[in-house]
Amino acid sequence: MSDIDALQRQILEARRALIVDAATRVFAEKGFHRATIRDIAHAAGIADGTIYNYFANKESLLSAILDRLAQQDTMPEISPQNDLRAFMAAYLRQRIALLWPNYEIFKAVLPELLVNQDLRDLYHQQILLPGMQQAEQFFTAQIDAGKLRRLDVAIVARAISGMLFGLFLFEMLGDEHLQIAWEDAPEMLASLLVDGLKPEKKPRP
Amino acid sequence: MSDIDALQRQILEARRALIVDAATRVFAEKGFHRATIRDIAHAAGIADGTIYNYFANKESLLSAILDRLAQQDTMPEISPQNDLRAFMAAYLRQRIALLWPNYEIFKAVLPELLVNQDLRDLYHQQILLPGMQQAEQFFTAQIDAGKLRRLDVAIVARAISGMLFGLFLFEMLGDEHLQIAWEDAPEMLASLLVDGLKPEKKPRP
Amino acid sequence: MSDIDALQRQILEARRALIVDAATRVFAEKGFHRATIRDIAHAAGIADGTIYNYFANKESLLSAILDRLAQQDTMPEISPQNDLRAFMAAYLRQRIALLWPNYEIFKAVLPELLVNQDLRDLYHQQILLPGMQQAEQFFTAQIDAGKLRRLDVAIVARAISGMLFGLFLFEMLGDEHLQIAWEDAPEMLASLLVDGLKPEKKPRP
Amino acid sequence: MSDIDALQRQILEARRALIVDAATRVFAEKGFHRATIRDIAHAAGIADGTIYNYFANKESLLSAILDRLAQQDTMPEISPQNDLRAFMAAYLRQRIALLWPNYEIFKAVLPELLVNQDLRDLYHQQILLPGMQQAEQFFTAQIDAGKLRRLDVAIVARAISGMLFGLFLFEMLGDEHLQIAWEDAPEMLASLLVDGLKPEKKPRP
């Protein structure tokens, strides 16, 4: 009996995931408001009404998308390296690797986040804050290890994360320059972040 | 006669501006779709139908908001300074000064930008690209003057602009840390951008 | 003074006529409901509000058009002729000559006539009935003169008038056949009406 | 399974017909533009929105009404008769029998036909032209059989059809005379059409 229940539960879980997939795609394409329940049901290959067996309403589809994002967005381990620049590049590459596959999700969720307080709190508590705290701890450890300059880690964490997010936004908005250079971005940004903009000191003759 | 006409035109122009003001506020608060024409009319203190004497439809209200943004978003002159860090701080402070007062406008427009191709093209052509080109020229000049390291200016421009935009977005999303530290941000970010994250070399004894 | 008043009145009368002209054209083209007061004002080269100095509302524009029709639609004299067929052809030609120039007016007014009781009564009293009575008298006189067969004149009058009206309607509805043959129609119809459809008797050898 | 589907389809078909019925009635009474979707929904005993599950928009309700008309408007067979007058009376009676039950439909559709090009084309192609061609063939056959005088069948067909239509229109416009005599009309009109208006030759003594 419990086997059947478990199987049953898995099937339901799978269908739920199917709906969230479809919702993510449709929201990303049309935006939350222009996307209709019918659109999503079509995309999921089910009937309109079925969605309401899995979700209370249209809005809770967004929450489900956010939840899924929260599950994925955990800072990965980076093996410590001696070279700060290589290390930072690896860090950025991982952040990008995290952001990129969720491109659609962000596109789907961001607009509503700006407007919907409940959703915003959810995002803030479940994703933004944990991510930032992780990053802050990470940078603090680096500073303590003498590998980073002593700076306000809260701001630094947000500045770096924000830089990626901002670039990501330009991409979303259709800026062509980034579509090309994205692959090389981590190294360049690492170089920028580690060494700064100032010209290199020339060695004395 | 022409005096009266001119006066009349000014009155109409003022009312038009009034409507754009109201639309900006309401869009920022509720988002484009949740904001109704009635909301905007109420906020502007006029009748629903009056809006359609000034704008073809709800969407063209957004375009008008974007147009206004485009008029304001011109890079100001920065008096050249010897100290690179102070210079960059001034630069950032000006970018922020440009972004901040338009906080509501961005909040109103951004969500639709992500979803509406026409609007996105408009934004891209009228605001993003000009701004970036201005910044690129600026950085190129700095490099030529030997004040900046030789880096891909397109990426650098986008990275810095994106960093501000990303921080701005965190702010919008309700991150408390930034609400406090915003005033000191330019110096800190300038320091980060100019000197980089790497620890300062200790002078040899 | 009375000269000035008279002049003034003539100017007003002329402008009134101008508006009715415009309304006729616009109603004919777009139909009563799709035509807007603004359309008519544009067509008349005046401001929207001015129309209301001459007409109580949109509907009374239709009444004015009908009134004008009533003034024109009087049965002309037909010089009696010996040949019945030629006579009937002349009669039909005159009815057609009356209908054709008012093509636009009919097109403008007919749809509303079918739906608007007040307008229908107006039309019935001022145009249809007088015209029919005139025709009935006319046919009665012809019968008394032995020129027509003894038939129910009410029906005959309506049948003939209706035939023209029906052909006219086909024309309005875009039937191509009639657009060509209209010029020759009176003779043919006269022949049909006078001699009937039955084959001619062949004279005995 | 397919039984249930078929049943379901029949129910939907019936409801669709219900809506077309209601629309016909309401359009006939108020005219296309004054009739609101709400009116029609009320008349059909359903909710406003339900109409849009069956029809794309208000206009396509008209098309559906026209379609229905097109299905009904086929010329019936008339058993050949020796007496031309009786034959024509039978023909007219059948045309009338076709027109009368669709009185409401015509009243509903005619006004828009005059104004709406798309609808007019639809009517022209699906109803007017087929009907006329059928009539033309019919008359041509009669002529070939020596039963009719040699006349332009295109015009004759339109003249007779138009006569009925014109009389029909007078009826719609509220002419009382016809409301009474309609029953006897076929014989009288047949007599008029077959023998013409000219007085009968008196047999010589």
Place this chain on the structure above:
DNA sequence: AATGAATGAGAATTCATTCAT
């Protein structure tokens, strides 16, 4: 649990009419 037709509240938009200038 799945379906999809029915529902009706709500939104954008139109436009006849009014009225201050």
Place this chain on the structure above:
DNA sequence: TATGAATGAATTCTCATTCAT
């Protein structure tokens, strides 16, 4: 008297949600 901007009632249509099957 002419104007044309302002008005807001009315209309079409959409779509999230419900619920009988």
